[in-house]
Amino acid sequence: MRYELFIAIRHIEARKRQTILSIAAIGIAVMILMVSQAFMAGFTQELFDKTVANLPHVVVSPQEGDDYIHLYQNLVVRINSIEGVVASSPYLIGEASFSNRDNTKNAALKGVIPSEEEAVANVEEDVIMGNFEELAFSRDTIMIGDDLADDLELELGDDVEVSFPNANTLSLEVVAIFDTGTPADESLTYTSLETAQRFFDTDNVINGIDLRLEDFNNDREVASIIQDEGYKASGWTENNPEILRTIAIESTSNNITLGFILVIASFGVVSTLNMVVMGKIREIGILMAMGAKKSSIGLIFLMESGILGLAGALLGTLSGTLLALAIGSYPVPAGSFGEITSIPVLIRPLDVLFIIVGVFLLNLIAGIYPARRAASFDPVTAISAK
Structure with missing residues (x-):
């Protein structure tokens, strides 16, 4: 195991409360995204089944x-x-x-x-x-x-x-x-x-x-x-262009809203990592004095951001999938949505993979700022910091 990854994991384990809150923030955002995407895919499929399938x-x-x-x-x-x-x-x-x-x-x-x-x-x-x-x-x-x-x-x-x-x-x-x-x-x-x-x-x-x-x-x-x-x-x-237009409008508005949710969650990770950087100034200085390169210091905090993002994405997609399936199995009152007897839900493996990879990359990008800040410290100044 590379020492950068070892240190990143130790940092995450050492601050359990902050780690849980960061993962939970990302997980909740991803869960909302997953449920919304499952509903959107389900309603789109239902729309095609009820219209295009019979046209x-x-x-x-x-x-x-x-x-x-x-x-x-x-x-x-x-x-x-x-x-x-x-x-x-x-x-x-x-x-x-x-x-x-x-x-x-x-x-x-x-x-x-x-x-x-x-x-x-x-x-x-x-x-x-x-x-x-x-x-x-x-x-x-x-x-x-x-x-x-x-x-x-x-x-x-x-x-x-x-x-x-x-x-x-x-x-x-x-x-x-x-x-x-x-x-x-x-x-x-x-x-x-x-x-x-x-x-x-x-x-x-x-x-x-x-x-x-x-x-x-x-x-x-x-x-x-x-x-x-x-x-x-x-x-x-x-x-029937109105069918495609309806799907395009709903999909666009849905993606914009959920994109903002993920950005907010990612900023939470940035804030957490920035606090960690400020709290670990002396440790960063010591690592530099021991010969650690600035690129390695930056990599440590970038890895932390990636690990938190991946953990939150996995937790969010799992909980979102279970929640979407649970809601989809709940019967709706007869006549409430025409011939629909339950809320249409469609979980597509490609959507799950796209969400996990997307959230992971988004958090890696979000972690660039605290990582670069950590790598920019002067070793002597960092060691003498109180």
């Missing part, structure tokens, strides 16, 4: 100047061959008026192939009554949101009149009801692609294709490939 990662639209995509089967085959595309769902969507008794509401009617729409949007997860797949097997059927069903006073098995200018009026049987907890429950309905084509009086055409990717972060790259084919295509990051 089409890429949306393909008709060519410039066209209302529809003709011969879409060939395009679907080419799109499915693109690396990273795991599912695609062609659709025909448009506005429609829904009537039952004296109730009338406007909403979007989306014609889909149920199995392919399920592969892209996980629709069945939100079905609360009936069977989404029945759209493929029964003629003139529809699935509506629970809010729209309430507005129109519809129940499973009822018929609803669907009409719109320049469209063929149809009577569709409600075979399923869904609940997403979003405005879509009142503004979106599903039917088979064949039924939608008959309603809108179109023949074997669509006006969009939804895609699901293996990695949703590659949405812009895949959209660019499809654009090269002459079709409009946009990724979820372009269609």
Whole structure:
């Protein structure tokens, strides 16, 4: 063991109260940082699971100047061959008026192939009554949101009149009801692609294709490939920029606040080490008189700062992890945060490593001033100091 490290450890052991307070100050700051980071990562993951996971990662639209995509089967085959595309769902969507008794509401009617729409949007997860797949097997059927069903006073098995200018009026049987907890429950309905084509009086055409990717972060790259084919295509990051903006704002404000907390804790270490330097002036002078180099004197106090920072970081990450997991396992009252039943917490090993290394380096930097001050003493003056 180098003598500098030996002396640094002896200094730390000799002043137990100051050591405990310094480690505790750093530990508490790191614990707060760890808990906050776990919550931030958890809520971000929850946001992606509730939004991006159920959104089409890429949306393909008709060519410039066209209302529809003709011969879409060939395009679907080419799109499915693109690396990273795991599912695609062609659709025909448009506005429609829904009537039952004296109730009338406007909403979007989306014609889909149920199995392919399920592969892209996980629709069945939100079905609360009936069977989404029945759209493929029964003629003139529809699935509506629970809010729209309430507005129109519809129940499973009822018929609803669907009409719109320049469209063929149809009577569709409600075979399923869904609940997403979003405005879509009142503004979106599903039917088979064949039924939608008959309603809108179109023949074997669509006006969009939804895609699901293996990695949703590659949405812009895949959209660019499809654009090269002459079709409009946009990724979820372009269609829903508010999701990324919300995460960026929350993450930035969170990191700034926690950064200040760590800086304050590091200044506590600087203050402690500065007091140690002033209390060890004679010992420093003696070491210099015995031949210790100024660089070695500075290294001793720099090591003390690093040891305190590392100990505080380890203590803080451990306690922060345990606290975050404990809070995350506590159930929240039903309905308080929508469908969330517990506070989302995500502990990522890379975050833990980054926090430990970051706090350690921050405390090393904070220890530079007292270390340089200790190394700057004149041996004769230091020994004669009282």
